[in-house]
Every structure is written in C-alpha cells, then in structure tokens.
Amino acid sequence: MSDCRLSNGKINGSEGGKTPFLIGVAGGTASGKSTVCKRIMEKLGQAEIDNRQRQVVCISQDSFYRELTPSEIAKAEKGQFNFDHPDAFNEKLIKDALMDILAGKIVQIPIYDYKNHALKKDEILTIYPADVVLFEGILVFYFPEVRKLFHMKLFVDTDSDTRLARRVPRDIKERGRDLDQVLNQYMNFVKPAFEEFCFPTKKFADVIIPRGADNHVAIDLIVHHIKDILHGKPKKDNEFWGNLPLH
Numbered sequence: 001m002s003d004c005r006l007s008n009g010k011i012n013g014s015e016g017g018k019t020p021f022l023i024g025v026a027g028g029t030a031s032g033k034s035t036v037c038k039r040i041m042e043k044l045g046q047a048e049i050d051n052r053q054r055q056v057v058c059i060s061q062d063s064f065y066r067e068l069t070p071s072e073i074a075k076a077e078k079g080q081f082n083f084d085h086p087d088a089f090n091e092k093l094i095k096d097a098l099m100d101i102l103a104g105k106i107v108q109i110p111i112y113d114y115k116n117h118a119l120k121k122d123e124i125l126t127i128y129p130a131d132v133v134l135f136e137g138i139l140v141f142y143f144p145e146v147r148k149l150f151h152m153k154l155f156v157d158t159d160s161d162t163r164l165a166r167r168v169p170r171d172i173k174e175r176g177r178d179l180d181q182v183l184n185q186y187m188n189f190v191k192p193a194f195e196e197f198c199f200p201t202k203k204f205a206d207v208i209i210p211r212g213a214d215n216h217v218a219i220d221l222i223v224h225h226i227k228d229i230l231h232g233k234p235k236k237d238n239e240f241w242g243n244l245p246l247h
Ligand SMILES: Nc1ncnc2c1ncn2[C@@H]1O[C@H](COP(=O)(O)OP(=O)(O)O)[C@@H](O)[C@H]1O
Pocket: 027, 028, 029, 030, 031, 032, 033, 034, 035, 036, 166, 167, 170, 211, 212, 213, 214
C-alpha cells in the first residue's frame, strides 16, 4: 500500500481493491441519518463485524468540517458560528476521500469532536475497501461534484419539531452545550441554513425516507437492495427505486 498524507492528516493508500456502491444519506440535523445508517448496518449483520472485514461502512460528513481560526472557535463556543453553511466544510477533501474510496483505496478519515469544534487528534477511522459505503450528513447532496459520485441518494425526512426536540437533549448530553446556546444556534443558523441549503437538496434524492429510522418498510427495502448488490446482482442507478418517496 502506498500512502499519501492529505492536509487534514488523512492518509490514503492505494489497495487496488473493489469499487464500492456509494450511498449518500442527507437530511436535516437530528433527522435520524446516523440512526438510519446504523439500522441498515445492523440489518445487514455488519454492526459487530471487525472494521477490516466489513462489507458495509459508514462515514460522516462532519469529519470534513474545515479547521477554524482562533476567532472562529471563540464564536463557535458562544453558538455564534454557522456550522450549517456549505463554507463550513472542506469540499475538496470530501471529494478526494470519496474518489479514493471509489478507487478501492484504503482511506483514513478523521473523527469530529463537537465539544472542541475540531477534528480529534488521536482518533482516526480506517476505511478498508468495502462493498457498500454510506456517507451521511446535512449537506452531502449540496456540492454538485460530490453529489454526482453517489450511486444512490437517500433523504431522511423528519419534521422540524421532532428534529429540534431530538437535537436539544442530544447537544446538551453529548455535545457539551447548554440550552440557550442550542436554541440560539438553532434559530440563528441551523433553521435558516436548513431551509436555504439542505432542504432544497431533497429533490436530488432517489429515495425519501419519511420518519427516519421509524420507517421500517423503507429501511427493509433499502437493505434488500443492498443485499442484491452484495450478492452480485447488477447495480444500475434507479433500477428498482425510480424517484419514489417511501411513505
Ligand atoms: N426514530 C427515532 N426515535 C427516537 N429517537 C431517535 C430516532 N432516530 C434518532 N433518534 C435520536 O435523535 C438523535 C439524533 O439522531 P441521529 O440519528 O444522530 O440524527 P442525525 O444523524 O440526522 O443528526 C439521537 O439522539 C438519536 O438517538
């Protein structure tokens, strides 16, 4: 394996492995994107499998937040930085990583630390060549150059009250925030950016999943489709799905 280190510490190595089926999973904050991906992996019996042996892996777009300047970090600590704007992400690194994954290379992805608004220094996720790669995040369909890389696009469509009701306790318990900070950030940045940048990308989805992980029918259908791919059935775009929302 030959390695090259990218600017955010990612190391990409050429393995000449298989080209995975790349699935994008978009949706608003706390819509259930990660939970949907987890359910898909569980139903495929992939959740407990060693990273190296996995046929299905999941990557978060949050691993590609760009590094902040000290003054931006100071703003972020007060809930005054816009993490929901496309400029908060490093589009080039997203594209490079996905292209490397599609080329069957071993790719190392940093893990994001929401408490410090930065990538973790001591933790990295190694993505070995897999059959299916899920890439989830609020703006995974926003950048055209990234969007065109997906073989299949899912949009998790959960109503905004439910999303806010989930985000508040999650950000307080898991992301080190207080109530005022979460609500101010939501009203000033998260909600307007969802309307301007995330929601309009729903039209690019092949499959819309209302209610997220509660939608067992949609998840079962997606899993069925992935199993067909893993068992070598042809993987043509929209072969099965058309452009139907799965109500
Ligand atoms: N169907 C569900 N029912 C109840 N809680 C849920 C459901 N889906 C997700 N959650 C919870 O909501 C929060 C956000 O879910 P998550 O999957 O992390 O969303 P996202 O990845 O879109 O931000 C988490 O605390 C998760 O446990």
